[in-house]
Amino acid sequence: MYIQIIFLLHLYIQILQTQMRIEEIIKPTYPMAIEKKTLLNVMYTQNVISEKFNEILKPFDLSPEQFNVLRILRGQKGNPVNMCTIQERMIAKTSNTTRLVDKLLLKDLVIREICPENRRKMEITITEKGLQLLSQLDPIVNEHEETFAKNLSISELELLNELLEKFRN
Amino acid sequence: MYIQIIFLLHLYIQILQTQMRIEEIIKPTYPMAIEKKTLLNVMYTQNVISEKFNEILKPFDLSPEQFNVLRILRGQKGNPVNMCTIQERMIAKTSNTTRLVDKLLLKDLVIREICPENRRKMEITITEKGLQLLSQLDPIVNEHEETFAKNLSISELELLNELLEKFRN
DNA sequence: AACAAACATTTGTACATACAAATAATTTTT
């Protein structure tokens, strides 16, 4: 099954930096159906991207989710953002914005205040320290994104986008 | 950033079943660079696949990881598998096979015995109940995998695989 | 045989997801 194989693949991520076809990585005993193989390939590719992104954030002591919240806050250009807005921007399913923001508070990356107009609401603002951290990360994150695309031409990238959009219905 | 946007997209998964381009989903204020867009598209597509797979498993009270372990055990055709083999097949990084197997034990889907030849080792075997659960899931999981591919021709699928392999280096 | 090293698994901790329930403030209804 693909989940099973996906994780098997993890083994190889650190070892192999060269381009490999999915069969070379998972070495199935029987030839895999193209349908299954494609699904696997999407899963695996996302995995590689996430792995690298985690490595980028690790030295900055940020989780991808914390980074995510900081980016949302910066996007508001200094205006405070309340919890439910952050939540909406992150996921439909109620993840735990409260606890994420707690962690950011401990690191002095954000400020949390009660909204004077509506005391149910909280106003979260990114601090100068938070902004500095993000600007430190900006070039690294941009480089990360561009690295993946560099092996494909513009028209190949466009084609890949089209195929992915068709694939997921 | 893509993580930020990826989760935003979640909002739309339940609402939209029709084919959409990535820009229509995330509605960026400025046109997104094709490099960033492609990365996003991979992340989002994996997300859609995982979501659907979770939904499939939920009525069976199985997590993807638990399903994964059961599949590994079935693959051994009745032979017991020890913890480190399961661990290897799942991930390089030491995830928590012990606690995953604990959960499966509670549901009587597996048996855990001390290996008589080497008392450090544990022998994990899938039970009849576990096998029955998997065979119930088989057609649903297969259908799930094939659904995604059905909008693409064989040559498009092959092309998608090639592009993904190039993309991740 | 005793000690160290290696191996297999378990346990602990911090953090994240997913979901449900609780709490508190505000708005709507009667």
Added chain:
DNA sequence: AAAAATTATTTGTATGTACAAATGTTTGTT
């Protein structure tokens, strides 16, 4: 104005990941 409904956030619980340390067993060395 009081009760009900809605809204915003927090808290709780179960589960999973990621990583480090602890435990128990076997193997290798002297």
